[in-house]
Amino acid sequence: SKHYKIAVLAGDGIGPEVMAEAERVLQVVADKFQFGISLTPALIGGAAIDATGEPLPPQTLSICQQSDAILFGSVGGPKWTGLAPDQQPERGSLLPLRKTFDLFCNLRPGQIYPAFADLSPLHPRVSSLGMDVLCVRELTGGIYFGEKGRSDTDAFDTQRYSVAEIERIAHVAFAAAQKRSNKVTSIDKANVLQTSILWRETVERVAQDYPGVTLEHMYIDNAAMQLIRSPQQFDVLLCDNLFGDILSDEIAAIAGSLGLLPSASLNGSGFGLYEPAGGSAPDIAGKGIANPIAQILSAALMLRYSFGEEDAARAIEQAVQHCLTQHIVTRDINPKSTYGTAAVGAAIVATL
């Protein structure tokens, strides 16, 4: 019978609290849909620095390597901001994990649900039109990983993209659009960057394999503007590493519900890292009030993308929807709510 090994990297801040709820949910769907799971915890981020001196200890890496997927909480906090950039929890754990496992594809859905349009910081005349976008971000190339260096008087970073790198992320975007509304908006700065010109040409060519999907190109500056003016125009956004970093957070802000947004980072063999879009929120850590939904929905994405357990994934998503419509939510969603992290987790478990 099927059995999935999951590395559980809860991390810092609210990470451990929300992860506990995701683990409960996973146990329940495993029973219900008759597959086995093992959940192996490992140190990551600030917690790992405190215990071992390193944000991504070898022991953690080896647990990940022996697993079928990584469920990631969140890392970072004020305690570690004084460290050198590449020793910091976020950068020192996420970038090497992405590179080691070739997680080239980051998927970040962002929605304004009509019933929760008021969560969005957009005007009702805009938010009432809804938003349902999937940001497909290239995650292992570009200026993040190009040659860089510095002297006393200057510094440089290199953005480099190969046709092959652009092709593989473009295929993901077009395939995703086919299951959604058949539209891809490819983001670039082709009026300035050579990498963007190559990006645009390559995406045009890949598009020919997907005749049912409409392709449009948009400059990053215009996209940053259009997302605010009329987010309902977008379906799939196809972005390089840096532009995807910026726009996926802009989308999260527009959705207005960071606590609801999961994210998946995948490689070409079904392995993935799943994490909430929000951060470690040290200000509310330990209070039992953090929203567990983004972590729980990240677990659902793991079931879908890494394990092919579509029914179990959908069951979780429906249970979450049910709780949302019943107003069983933490106070980031409704300031008057008295439900805490565990209560929302319990309600989702009960619905399942």
Place this chain on the structure above:
Amino acid sequence: SKHYKIAVLAGDGIGPEVMAEAERVLQVVADKFQFGISLTPALIGGAAIDATGEPLPPQTLSICQQSDAILFGSVGGPKWTGLAPDQQPERGSLLPLRKTFDLFCNLRPGQIYPAFADLSPLHPRVSSLGMDVLCVRELTGGIYFGEKGRSDTDAFDTQRYSVAEIERIAHVAFAAAQKRSNKVTSIDKANVLQTSILWRETVERVAQDYPGVTLEHMYIDNAAMQLIRSPQQFDVLLCDNLFGDILSDEIAAIAGSLGLLPSASLNGSGFGLYEPAGGSAPDIAGKGIANPIAQILSAALMLRYSFGEEDAARAIEQAVQHCLTQHIVTRDINPKSTYGTAAVGAAIVATL
């Protein structure tokens, strides 16, 4: 007596229409405040391509060189989108002008005026708190002008910054903050980029010359999010070329009134290029309905920054405010309005 030579580069789309109003306003304030002006038109952008084959003809460059400032309209349109990137109107005119005249400093103010908060696509609970930011963007360095190239299989761009380049733009930001609300938010991606680490260190050092100004650092992804969630927290944003390109357009979208936003691009000797933040809007060109205010306010910035004619600049800004409060506006500001470009220009002239 004082006399200022102005190169007038009206360009494409709505450029000529809105420029005509700015010229009228300049003539009036010149009389009123007793200085002389000469307005020398020159071809730029698509209009220049059609007439000479080049977006920035030598003749235009030489008129600019003989002038004290450039008043720029807008360039580009569907007719020229098929051209190679560096031949296109926007890129082929703006980038060489910036580089030739060393216009390293771009100033883009963005406001939500309480009386016009409804123009903003943000929710009233956010927009009612207002926004009053000045985006200070480095304009002649970074990934725009670094070494770039490509082969059949890959492409690269280089972002390079020197300490000297960062220092000069940082001084502009801090000096501006001293005249505003004494806060600078410096934008970077110091968790990933070496140029950002140098940026952050250098800005920290420059900040010591301005003890009255509070400095804060923010990652670009977080800034893209915070601008939407609580734009009222910002005063001066200090950005490199690429991040400033993105955030200044995001700010314009949040303000909701592209037709009201001017911009100034300056060098170290008081020479500058002044242009509306919006584009050439080919869809409404020639209809006499374009908003001339951004162009007129750009002329005001020219009087202030290049000529030191503060009283004349302020008179224009007050006349614009007067028309706004009298609801003498084009239909981008009020869809029910029947005022056209010339009527709004005439009202501003009459107020002066």
